[in-house]
Amino acid sequence: MKLEVKNLCYSYGDGDALKGIDLEVAEGEFVGLIGPNGSGKSTALKNIYRGLKPDSGSILLDGEDLLTMPFKKSALKMAVVGQENEVPFDFMVEEIVAMGRSPHKKLFEIDNEDDKYMVHHALEHLGMENMAKKNYLHLSGGEKQRVLIARAVAQESDFYILDEPTNHLDISYQMQIFDFIRRLNVTVLSAIHDLNMAALYCDRLYVLKNGEIVLSGTPEEVLTEENIMNVYGVRSSVTTNPITGKVSITFLPAGINK
Amino acid sequence: MKLKKIFNRENPNLLAIVIILIVLAVVTMIVATGLGPVSVSPQNTAKILISQIPGCNNLFEPTWTRVEYNIVIGLRIPRVCLGMIVGASLAVCGVTMQALVRNNLADPFILGVSSGAAAFATLGMLFGVFSFLGTYSLSISAFIGSAVTIIFVYMISRVRGRINITQLLLSGVAISMIMDGLTQIIKLSAPNALGLHNAEFWMSGSLAGAKWAYLKLPLIVLIICMIFLQINYRGLNVLLLGEETAGALGVNVKLLQKELVLVASLMAGVTIAVSGTIGFVGLMVPHFTRLLVGGDHRKVLPISALLGGILVVWVDVVARMLIAPEELPVGILTAIIGGPLFIYMLKRQTKEK
Numbered sequence: 082m083k084l085e086v087k088n089l090c091y092s093y094g095d096g097d098a099l100k101g102i103d104l105e106v107a108e109g110e111f112v113g114l115i116g117p118n119g120s121g122k123s124t125a126l127k128n129i130y131r132g133l134k135p136d137s138g139s140i141l142l143d144g145e146d147l148l149t150m151p152f153k154k155s156a157l158k159m160a161v162v163g164q165e166n167e168v169p170f171d172f173m174v175e176e177i178v179a180m181g182r183s184p185h186k187k188l189f190e191i192d193n194e195d196d197k198y199m200v201h202h203a204l205e206h207l208g209m210e211n212m213a214k215k216n217y218l219h220l221s222g223g224e225k226q227r228v229l230i231a232r233a234v235a236q237e238s239d240f241y242i243l244d245e246p247t248n249h250l251d252i253s254y255q256m257q258i259f260d261f262i263r264r265l266n267v268t269v270l271s272a273i274h275d276l277n278m279a280a281l282y283c284d285r286l287y288v289l290k291n292g293e294i295v296l297s298g299t300p301e302e303v304l305t306e307e308n309i310m311n312v313y314g315v316r317s318s319v320t321t322n323p324i325t326g327k328v329s330i331t332f333l334p335a336g337i338n339k
Numbered sequence: 340m341k342l343k344k345i346f347n348r349e350n351p352n353l354l355a356i357v358i359i360l361i362v363l364a365v366v367t368m369i370v371a372t373g374l375g376p377v378s379v380s381p382q383n384t385a386k387i388l389i390s391q392i393p394g395c396n397n398l399f400e401p402t403w404t405r406v407e408y409n410i411v412i413g414l415r416i417p418r419v420c421l422g423m424i425v426g427a428s429l430a431v432c433g434v435t436m437q438a439l440v441r442n443n444l445a446d447p448f449i450l451g452v453s454s455g456a457a458a459f460a461t462l463g464m465l466f467g468v469f470s471f472l473g474t475y476s477l478s479i480s481a482f483i484g485s486a487v488t489i490i491f492v493y494m495i496s497r498v499r500g501r502i503n504i505t506q507l508l509l510s511g512v513a514i515s516m517i518m519d520g521l522t523q524i525i526k527l528s529a530p531n532a533l534g535l536h537n538a539e540f541w542m543s544g545s546l547a548g549a550k551w552a553y554l555k556l557p558l559i560v561l562i563i564c565m566i567f568l569q570i571n572y573r574g575l576n577v578l579l580l581g582e583e584t585a586g587a588l589g590v591n592v593k594l595l596q597k598e599l600v601l602v603a604s605l606m607a608g609v610t611i612a613v614s615g616t617i618g619f620v621g622l623m624v625p626h627f628t629r630l631l632v633g634g635d636h637r638k639v640l641p642i643s644a645l646l647g648g649i650l651v652v653w654v655d656v657v658a659r660m661l662i663a664p665e666e667l668p669v670g671i672l673t674a675i676i677g678g679p680l681f682i683y684m685l686k687r688q689t690k691e692k
Contacts, residue, residue, distance in 0.1 A: 093499070127583055130583070130586065130587045131586040131587060132582065132583025132584070132586050132587065133583070151591075152586060152589050152590055152591045153589040154589075155587075155589070156587060156588050156589030157589070159587070160587070161583075161584065161587035161588075163581075163583060163584055163587075168579060168580060169441050169442055169443065169579060170443060170579055170629060170634035171629055171630075171633055171634045172576075172579075172633060172634045172635070173633060176576075176633065176634070176635055177580075180573070180576055180577050180580065180588060181588065183573040183574075183576075183577055183588055183589055183590070184588060184589030186573060188570055189570065191637075236588070242587075
């Protein structure tokens, strides 16, 4: 098992944000975390990637206790692409990507040819090699997100945590980014906003609501009209798309009856 | 053309820049030593200095007067050296605080750290709280004052795990007012206890009282802090991406933040204890450094230190020349130059949001 989370609890101080979450990600799986706004998706991921410290519960990464692991070691095992992409200072794209190399570096070591190669390779992978010298602040939202993925690639870990990486991006970038991550053949745990995207890319889904996991299973098991009504409170029509073979969800506005 | 290649933003030649700046710093020190109400020619200054080096004392025929010798050795050199150290420390302190709060508007003066250091230092002097520490009692009380202020400002301006820039600047203003008020009260109620360091000195900053004895502690602190920061430059870079991301990139964020608070307070405290409040150096210097070489701390740290030293030494030259034989406090001049830059940067930052 790649990641095992047991009874994870977290509170921001005003009410519990996570009330005992259990989830598992197996080697090579693409697992999605879905749920309404404020359900705790992001909080759960931040606890897992050590942005927040859990109040209680256990997290095992490759069978080892994550909470006592040195930060450098956990950074070699998992890479994160988050929503936070504002950088207050003037950095070039390649400098941002090179930061992905930092867990590999010893105290006095400076960047060597290997690091340069990895940075170049990561940028090339994402079709960004021409932008290496550009100022990160001047990029578009989609390009910034690609740079952050390149940083994760440069980090050379085989487990990616994605916190709604395609939020605010138009559909072509959304597809591009998920396709790219699929091609990397890595283990993924991703918060996803768009249910159709979740159905297209995920092997398994967990549904969070009010800080609790209320459902889990394959997209076909989880994304039913009844479940969507219970979790999101909207009516929908769920069919199987003949081309993808995946479930496809159409939301029904008021006034249209089935 | 060559110069353009060295300072090329896309691939700056760090070694060349540092060597150029070191040469510039040495030239600055020699020229600045000669400049003042009584000027000594750079040749004579250099000769006096070289003849101080053991084994070189008979290298030159003394072409200088006794008065010139005394001015150079007794007054100007300690002052110029202090300027270098203070400038470098303030600039590096600015860089550190900016990484800590993820904003390039942070500066020990703007965030009230200088005022906190000054207030605690005066308090310390008045009540002799740290007098058992001897010569360093002043520096240590200033250090405690800056640490308390940084922690306060940091805690007030943190909203849901993020630093809110409005809160940051306003809490800086409020705290510096409180601390300046304290300093004033102490000054008015116990004028004799303060001796050389009066409230004016704390609030406007001056290098005029420089002595050899003042140099040691700030220099040691600067060197230790620079080594620490230079070792941790990756952590500083990653911290700019946000606390949560930094954790995922292998940085123990909580620990690093505490270390940065300590480093920034140490540098601010010991500097302010010997020079008073010289504002905006920590704002201006990192800003220009980043324009030159970008945001990578591996480059920003050494270059800021050198530029900061050079800047303060020259501003101090102007301060003692402008209305000679009277002296302007150097802090007033840095405020006049730095204030408008701060407003410009604030404007630009709010526009980007």
